[in-house]
Structure formats: C-alpha cells, structure tokens
Amino acid sequence: MSDSVAGPSTPSRKRSKWQLSDDDELQQLTINPAKRRVKTKHGKEPAVTVPAPPKNIPVARNSLHSVYVPPRTRHPPIIPSRSVYCYERLNQIEEGSYGVVFRAKDKQTGDIVALKKLKLDEEKNGFPITALREVNALMTCRHQNVVGIREVVVGDTLTQVFVVMDFIEHDLKSLLTLMPSPFLQSEIKTLMLQLLSAVKHCHANWILHRDLKTSNLLMNNRGTIMVADFGLARRYGDPVGVGGMTQLVVTLWYRAPEILLGAEKYSTAVDMWSVGCIFAELLLKEPLFQAKNDLELISMIFKLLGPPTNNSWPEYSSLPLAKTITLPSPQPHQFRQKFQYMTTAGIDLLMSMLAYDPAQRISAEEALEHPYFTESPLPKHPDLFGSFPSAAAGEKKRKVFDSPSAPARAADFKLLTEFDMI
C-alpha cells in the first residue's frame, strides 16, 4: 500500500541543513526516512496519494555545494527593520531632491555610516517605485566597488525610512576640483578598472545604473572607488514594464546620444557611454561635454566624434529626433587633438566607450580585457594612493603656509648667523 506524501508542517529537524558545516554534512551518508502519514481532522487519509519513497536515500552529497546552490546558511534570515535610533546622528553631509544624507554612528558597533533619508512624505501611491528600485538594486549588486547597503532602518512613523550605507570619505567630483594636479595615468587605470568591475557586476545582475557621473563615484582614503546613488537604477531585460523606459535619465553631460535622440529602448550601452565620459574627465580634470542643453550637447558630441554615418551608426536615421537635427558636413574625429598625451591603446579604449552605435560600444567585460590596462605604466595599487581631507566627515583642509623665501643676499645670511651666535 502506498503512503501519502505529506510531511510534517515544519521541515525536518535534520541538523546538517541548518546548523552543521559542509564537512559535518559529508559525514552523514545515509538515512532511512520514516514512513509518514497525515491524518485529517476526520481521521481519513488524504485524497491524493503517491508511492512511498525509495529506501536508504543518501542525505549528504559526496561533493561540496556547487556554486549555483550555496549552503542554506548563506541565505539571510527574515529580519524586520531596526529603529533609526540604533544610530547616533553626527552631521549632515548633503541634501538633494531625493532626500537628506547624514553621517551617523552605530551605537552598537561604533561603525561610522551614511544614513540616506528617503522622501516619502507626500506619497499617494504607497512606497515610491523609484526608492524601491534603489534599495533593490543596492541589495542585488553587492560588490567591493559598489557602495555597501547595510540595512534599511525606520523612524517613528511609516514615512521615515533611512538607507544605511558604508560611509565613504570623498566623491570623485570634489577630489578632481580640489586636486592641484590630475591623477597619474597609473592611478586613472586603477580607478577605471574598479569602475568597470562595478559596472560589469551590475550588468551581470541585470541592473542599469543610469546615472553614472564623477559625483556618484565615492572614494575612500585607500584608493578604492565605489559606485553610489542608485536612485535612477532599474532592472533591464524582461519585463520592461508599463510605459517602457523613461528618457529622463542620466545627468546631461554624461547622457548617451541614443537617449538624446529619443530612443525608446536602451540598454547597458548607456552606462558605458557615461563610463567613457568619466574616463575623459579623469584625463582632462574637467567634464568632457559641458553643455547647457541637449542641442548643445549633441553638437559637442558631433564635433568630437565627427557626425554619425551609416557605418558608425546604422540606426541613426530611425531614431525619433534624428529628423529634427541637421548633420554637419563629414569630418574626422578630434580625439588625438583633445587627448594629446594618451597612448594609442588609451585612445582606442576611449573611442570604443564613446562609439555612436550602442551595439558597437564596448561592454564593461570587454573593456576590462583591453590592452590599455596591461601596457606601461601599469595600474597603481590602491593602497599607494594619497589621502585627502574629507569634507563629508567635517575634516578641514590643512592651511597652506607660505614657505619662507630664500635669503636675498649671502651677506644678510652671514649677518643673521653671526647674530645668532652671539
């Protein structure tokens, strides 16, 4: 007679699955599952039955977990949000359209963190989808070069929600402004490798950042950069969602030409265009395209890259706004003139990132393998980067004293020394 397959209402208490390590699990090789029978309230057998399971089924595997099925213990438990009062507020870092960012200290561990307060006050449709995308994207894209989300904490009311992130001392925009001289080639390579690694990871997890720019790249005093502000991030692929993808993405100076020309569908290539603009900014110590509006930006792009052709961008003519723009006469690109001290490999990488056609634009994965990163000078180790005072942490820039001038005449110097010796 066949037994009904109806296990207990809680998973079996087999310790290996919940508490033991993989090694302990390997020692338990076989088990005889007891026959289980579930009675209904009326003492009847369940209506649907399946044959009894085979005997002596091994519980543990003779090999460790595959990378695709990590041990259950790696999964986080279901834990409610903690109170924001677990943190002590130190100072306000910045305020934007999305909300306020505070520097705070975890009362339990003493860790310094950044608390980003989400704007939820006048929400008629519940929790904003944009805030949800941001939190979800940060939780999905855990990586050493993506700012770490620690948790989301709540205040006294349902509208007080704070994202707790690692506190990072600087943002790249401020650093570029304050630095007396630009980053070295070896340093730029290190920064670019880290940025590309983060972007590759986001794209591998089906996340588009859609707002990559130097002010959204944070850098600590150990030469590590982290991608931050996933406020415009969203999943790409399927489903695209109701109403398609918005064109109001990416800060103007870093916006890809396909978005400028009204493309209804775009993908990972928009982030790669932004990466190209950041690369150029690191080299020039100022933004590549400092345009005031869309039209000016398009003309600046056309000037640097030369106008698009059927070869460089086959889909150009089919874009919604292409008909509204008069193309200038064909001319060669101006990369060599703009970046005089770049190697051929460096120019090639930059041009690959700033390719007109999204399909021809280099991916983050391909860019990481580019010869530019293996030619001399090699990338500098992050630990060898210099450190800077952090404005966000309230550190003051050390006052620069005028160095004393050299003595005007040797005779005066002699007088001084003689005087000192009296």
Added chain:
Amino acid sequence: MSPTFYPLASLSQIEKTPSRADGIPDDLEEDLRANGCKLIHEAGILLKQKQVAVATAQILFQRFWYVSSMKTFGIGDVGMGALYLASKLEECPLRIRDLINVYDLLSQRAAHSIGPKSSAEFKYAPMSYFGNTFYDIKDAIVVHEMQLLKRLGFNVQVVLPYGTLINYLRLLGLMSREDASTRAWGYLNDALQTPVYALYQIPTIVCAAIYLTTRHLQIILPSEPPHCWWELFDADWEDLWSVCGYIMRLYQERSEHERLRVVGMISKKGVRSWLEEHPSEL
C-alpha cells in the same frame, strides 16, 4: 552572475511562528496562508496582472508570517499589500484604484459565502461614491505595503523557480514530454500556496515538483544510491520529501466547515473572534 541570496526563515522562526505563539494552531495557520495566497491569485487574475508579479506577491506574503502574527494583521490586507508591492518590484505597477475595487469585490464575495444568504446568487454592490470604504481600503493597502517592507527588513528579493525548472527538465531529458513539464509547472504554482518558498532553496523545490511528476506519470529516473538524480542539482532528500509533503497537503479534502472557517478569517477581526471562541487552543 553570482547566486542571489534571498531571505529564508530561520529555524527558530519555523519552530514557533508568531501566529502559533498567539495560539493559532499549525493546521489553521497553514490553511489561512493558503487562503491568503488564493486571494492574491484571484485578485491577480481579475487585474490581468503578470504571473511573475502574482507569484512574487505570494512569496512575500508567506515570508511575512514568519515575523508577524495573523492576530495582528489581516490576511486580506497583507495579501493586497503584497500584490501592490510585487507589482512595483516586477515593473508592472497596478493602479491603486483598480486594486481597491478588486479587493472590495473579493471581500464582498467572501462575506456572502459565509452569510445567511450564501445559497443565493452573489451580486456585487459597488462602493458608495460618498462613503469611506474606498479611502479605508486605500489606507489599508498602503499601510500594509509599508508593513511588509518594514517587517521583511526591505529585503524583498525573490527568485522564481520557472527558469530553473526548464533547465532541470532539459538536463533530465524530459522537455519532450509536455505532460511532464506541464504537471511540474503546475506543482510549482500550487507550491506558492504553501510556505516552501520561504523555507527552502529553489533547487530543492524544483526537484520536489519533478519528483512528484515522475511518480505520478511513472517516469523512471535514477533513484538508487549513489546515483540519485536530485543530487545532480544539490537537492537534499529530506528537504525534497518535506516539500512534497507541503504540496500534497494542499490536495487533502476539506470539510465544508473547515472551508468556511478559513473564509471567515480574512480579517484579523475574524481570527481574534476565533481565538476568543477557542481559548483551549492557546
């Protein structure tokens, strides 16, 4: 692409859920969970919502009851909050007005089925234009969406099993058998009414669905040690067997009394009334 570490209930949460701590027996909690998921499913169909969003809502709903009690939150409110939240997570946001109307319809239908005129044909009475029902339901949905987020620690990552099922069936050479893939897919859908997605990893649940399919259709796969097919997918026999138990329990015949008892507990008021009538269960 690295594996997604979606949240799963801890051993202490499984051994004593908040509802059980409040005196709701195991079988009743399981039936209420299943009923809440059916409610989400029905609402999803009426709203022509995508299957992924409905499935995500059901999984979030199941997770919620490992950190909250049915005495504190109504399954109807949480169910609709979960559906609203999942629609945003899956990039197919619902209009709150539509969700309110559907929730009102389902609530009226449930009330009718346990009312004195349950034998009569159900007729939907639309909300009064000047009444507070619309705003009360709207507030309930928005508040419960926020409660779901807050009590799940904003970790609302969900991995659905369908892609994994296709891969496993292909590897086992069962893709050519339409009856096998349809049945296994059906088991995965039915499993959404159970807590398994909050307890076990996706490969285990998929293997359980395939296991039940092969037993019912009498498909022979290697099941003798040391060559058990589920080990190919890192599934654990004990857990696979337990998942099968959860799924099969759904198909048990319920008496009319048991069915109506659950329908009457869509709100927390219904649960509290039941607890007052059954103090011995505490």
